[in-house]
Amino acid sequence: MSNRNYAIVGTGALGGFYGARLQQAGLEVNFLLRSDYDYVKEHGLIVESPEGDFTLPHVRAYHDAHKMPQCDVVIVALKTTQNHLLPKILPPLLKDNGAVLVLQNGLNTEPEVAKIVGAERVVGGLCFLCSYKVGPGHICHLDYGTITLGEYAQDYKAIGITNRMHQIAKDFKRAHIPIKMSEDLLLSRWKKLVWNIPYNGLSVVLDARTDELMANPDTLILVKEMMGEVVAGAKSCDRIIPDDFIPQMLEYTQKMKPYRTSMKIDYDESRPLEVEAIFGNPIRVAQQAGIKLPQIEVLYRMLKFVDVQRQEAERTRRLLGLH
């Protein structure tokens, strides 16, 4: 039995799900919460899942990182729009030889975390998970759940599979969380963007599900062309995504049940969009290597526009006390 203890920073649909699984498997998990703190402190967590529902009546809930025990593995499961909070949260929470596992979308969040805790203490993880928060402490897991782990090193240098990855993977496997290992975190991140950039972006701007984007010949062309730009972005970082990857992603999406992307869910719920992590950072990384991604840039700037409009409307609604 592992004696590693865990912290979950951001106990939402993703952090809550994985944290609950780890605790259920007998590990010590400390949950950092904000709005749901009181509720979860009293009632614990409920997870509904096709793999079996379960309840954790008691969890170690905190609303202040300084009051939490230091942990071996600190899982960052916040939306990237909240990353400005990390410099205050992470340092007191991490054991001297501990690691931060960044389970976030997009590109370049690991370097941000590395600036706070040091590159040698950062591991990246890509989640393929469909889950949502029904209410405080109540998570509904719909489908998938695999995490791809990858060791981070300065400038995303690929350093293969480390002991630390094996240790974390062991704990996750015990919690019935499927784990893959990546020898090259940056390549894995770009590969995930091949899906995330076109579908997340177009679904928000065009108010469309994945099946609608696939069925229309024009949006299908846009999806393919933007996937091609992501491949070009990866190449600008010397990461080669194989030629058959785009056709695979298209076929995979064609076979999926109609899906509302995570960014579309955020938009519909009036939450801030992860525009910089998923769009802005890849564009800037490619640009620094002299490569323009003009079609992704259109999507990026359109998303920033609708994000600002939506957040302003939301602020007005709150000021007026409307719901």
Place this chain on the structure above:
Amino acid sequence: MSNRNYAIVGTGALGGFYGARLQQAGLEVNFLLRSDYDYVKEHGLIVESPEGDFTLPHVRAYHDAHKMPQCDVVIVALKTTQNHLLPKILPPLLKDNGAVLVLQNGLNTEPEVAKIVGAERVVGGLCFLCSYKVGPGHICHLDYGTITLGEYAQDYKAIGITNRMHQIAKDFKRAHIPIKMSEDLLLSRWKKLVWNIPYNGLSVVLDARTDELMANPDTLILVKEMMGEVVAGAKSCDRIIPDDFIPQMLEYTQKMKPYRTSMKIDYDESRPLEVEAIFGNPIRVAQQAGIKLPQIEVLYRMLKFVDVQRQEAERTRRLLGLH
């Protein structure tokens, strides 16, 4: 007094306005109508305008081009989405030495008309007009109204200012319609696209007025970049739009009152969008010269998507008898 007689093909907010002005000035004008035929036949036309309201209780209204007298000048004022009707309408309507004046948006409508009546009988016109149809035969003119005339020749070859242009201009000036003359129709069309492409497209996709597009830093960048692509498209046709033209257009738009673009009005009214004339044709013309316009293409395909979705919803609404 000119003895030229006129036909107006498409008596809407544009054709109805200019036709009414010409008739008011004493010219013979024959109006082709479809849905508004019965009403206009009985009640004539009403024009409200800041330059003076006026009523024409009797107009020469037709709903069949074959029953109309042959005319010296046939003005095509249909939306380009209706251009499939022209091969049946134009031949019987045009005098042997008559001309077709194409008052439509976008690019490459003159060559389409030339295929029907011969290039030597086509004149182009670019309208800078804000007007809308209040109801059958009832037009509200809001602002502007200048027409830029340009002679068409095979492949948009620039052939300067012709006698025919002077004759038409004379009739229009008598009707108090401001006229400019272009020595190069294709250059004029590309210049108009510098404004029409970004503002029409972005206003529909982002549900925004011109002032909102100008106030947001990201959409302002998109507007500028897409204007740059239009300039590149013009250059692919050996037409040089001067460097100060984009800053002029931006300043002009900044100073305009908040404006709902004509394509946004079409969209809000569930009418088909002029996507091919304004977006598809310029993209294809540039592509034939080996120049890609990637950001305009994103807008083009997004517009085709929303256009199809809207038209399908509209058909469903009609089938269900809803309003």
